[in-house]
Structure formats: structure tokens, C-alpha cells
Amino acid sequence: MPQPPAAPPQGPARVTSVAEYRRQVQRDPQQELVDLTKVIPGLKLDIRYATADNLVGQVIYPEAAAFLRRPVAEDLRRVQQDLAAQGYALKIYDAYRPYAATVRLFEAMPDATYAAPPTRGSKHNRGCSVDVGLVDLRTGRDVPMPTAFDAMTPAAHSDYQQLPAEARRNRAMLHAALQRHGFVNYPAEWWHFDHRGWEQYPLMDLPFAALRR
Structure with missing residues (x-):
């Protein structure tokens, strides 16, 4: 699979050194980007940017993986528990995104409504955003x-109402579960949620492989 290109030297400050990232985690364990499957x-997981089945039609990630900052991951676990009590589970489309991938996405889709401009980076780059859907626990579908x-x-906007009743109910259930645990929806995308407190975490430009101990 192709590797994301190296990020250009210009742009916002970001962590590009594994050693610096490890020092940050040593000073503050909450900074750790943890593997959601663990x-x-x-x-x-349905990590679309590890495939060509995404809005730019290109493979962006060299592997399918999902990481978030530790407090964000723990809140997402609480969301999963809430949904399980209702017979549902989360499906993850995207989580932490290296800054270099944000650059590549914006080059392919230069529309700030749907792709974060590299000049400011994305909350995905901070390990504080997640793109999610819902799965029925009984069927796995x-x-x-x-x-x-x-x-x-x-129709992807979160306030769009001209939809089948079941789709509206499912969207409302998903949104309510995430909002109870500190996540805020991005109104142009029903699937995108930012965790409150994202400002505490720096932009990151480390590949998934570098995050594994």
C-alpha cells in the first residue's frame, strides 16, 4: 500500500518525532494515542482511508488502524457500552489521522467543508475526532x-430531515449516545464527532506503526 507523502515544511506546529511524542506521554499519560481495538x-473497524472506498477514491493509509487519545478512547468505550444496552455497536470509519494524510486529502478534495485545510490541520490530527456509524448487534449489519x-x-447534514423515519431515529440515537460522553457533532457530517478538550492536544504527524509499543 502507498505511504502518505511527507508533510510539507510549512503549516502549523506538529509533532513529527516519535521521541518527542514519547516524552509527552511520559510527562502526561493522557497524551497517549491508544489502539481502540484494545x-x-x-x-x-471499517477504515475507509486504508481503501479506495472514500471521498477521494484513493488509498491514504498504509494500514487499517484506529487510535485516539486515552481520555477520548475511554469516553468512546462508554458510548459503546450505552449502545450495547440498546442492541447496537459502533463502527469506526476513521479516528487519529496523521497530518500528512490531511495534506493529501485536501490536495485531492480542496473543499474546507469536507476536508480540513493543512493551514490549520484537523482535530483528527490531534487524536480527538472520530467518524462512526452503527451496527445491529443481532445481525452484525x-x-x-x-x-x-x-x-x-x-442529506449528510445532521439537521437534514427529508429521510426515512428509521434513518432519523438511528442518527438521533447515535448522536445522543456520543453527546452524553463529551463528543460534539460536526453539523455537515452526521458521522463526525469531536471530543471536548481537543485544544489540550497537539497536532500529530506520526504513522500508525510508530504508535505501537
């Missing part, structure tokens, strides 16, 4: 939602 039992992930249409 924190949240039964979590399903995706439940009806307003649109597919990464759809660039008005």
Missing part, C-alpha cells in the same frame, strides 16, 4: 443511516 471490546460515510450531499 480499549473497546467488540469494536468494528450496518443499520440504515441518512447517507453513506463521506457522502457530500445535503
Whole structure:
């Protein structure tokens, strides 16, 4: 699989050194980017940027993986527990995103509504954003939602109402579960959520492999 290109020297400050990242984690363990599959039992991954099935039609990540800062991951685990009590589970489309991948996405889709400009970076780069859907625990299948992930249409907006009742109910259930645990939806994308407190974490430009101990 192709590796994301090296980030250009210009742009916002970001962590590019594994050693610096390790020092940050040593000073503050909350800074750790943790593997969600090790924190949240039964979590399903559908990491679209490790495939060409995404809004730019290109493979962006060299592997399918999902990391978030430790407090964010722990809150997401609470979301999963809430949903399990209702018969559902999360599906993860994207989580931590290296800054170099943000550069590549914006080059392919230079629309700030759907791709974060490299001049400011993304909350995904901070390990504080997650893109999610819902799965029925009984069947293991995706439940009806307003649109597919990464759809660039008005129907993807979180306030869009001209939808089947089931899709509206599922969206409301997903949003309510995440909001109870500190996540805020991005209104143009029903699937995108930022964790409160993202400002505490720096932008990162480390590949997934560097985050594994």
C-alpha cells in the first residue's frame, strides 16, 4: 500500500518525532494515542482511508488502524457500552489521522467543508475526532443511516430531515449516545464527532506503526 507523502515544511506546529511524542506521554499519560481495538471490546473497524472506498477514491493509509487519545478512547468505550444496552455497536470509519494524510486529502478534495485545510490541520490530527456509524448487534449489519460515510450531499447534514423515519431515529440515537460522553457533532457530517478538550492536544504527524509499543 502507498505511504502518505511527507508533510510539507510549512503549516502549523506538529509533532513529527516519535521521541518527542514519547516524552509527552511520559510527562502526561493522557497524551497517549491508544489502539481502540484494545480499549473497546467488540469494536468494528471499517477504515475507509486504508481503501479506495472514500471521498477521494484513493488509498491514504498504509494500514487499517484506529487510535485516539486515552481520555477520548475511554469516553468512546462508554458510548459503546450505552449502545450495547440498546442492541447496537459502533463502527469506526476513521479516528487519529496523521497530518500528512490531511495534506493529501485536501490536495485531492480542496473543499474546507469536507476536508480540513493543512493551514490549520484537523482535530483528527490531534487524536480527538472520530467518524462512526452503527451496527445491529443481532445481525452484525450496518443499520440504515441518512447517507453513506463521506457522502457530500445535503442529506449528510445532521439537521437534514427529508429521510426515512428509521434513518432519523438511528442518527438521533447515535448522536445522543456520543453527546452524553463529551463528543460534539460536526453539523455537515452526521458521522463526525469531536471530543471536548481537543485544544489540550497537539497536532500529530506520526504513522500508525510508530504508535505501537
